[in-house]
Amino acid sequence: MCRSIKTLRPPFEESVTEEDMRAAALQYVRKISGFRRPAAHNAEAFDAAVDAVAEATEKLLSSLVVRGAS
Numbered sequence: 001m002c003r004s005i006k007t008l009r010p011p012f013e014e015s016v017t018e019e020d021m022r023a024a025a026l027q028y029v030r031k032i033s034g035f036r037r038p039a040a041h042n043a044e045a046f047d048a049a050v051d052a053v054a055e056a057t058e059k060l061l062s063s064l065v066v067r068g069a070s
Helices: 018-033 040-063
Strands: none
Touching: 018 040
């Protein structure tokens, strides 16, 4: 879907920062909405979506069990 979003789970990435998750969320919301930067009247919805996707990403990554990881 969006080639600029990188895989954030081990073994592809050992350490993932909040900034990494937020950047991926931003790319996802940009792709889905079709906006690089939304107009002022859409900014609140856009920012809320980025926050929600970043939160979901953090929950997902903290819940995954990667076999063979120590």
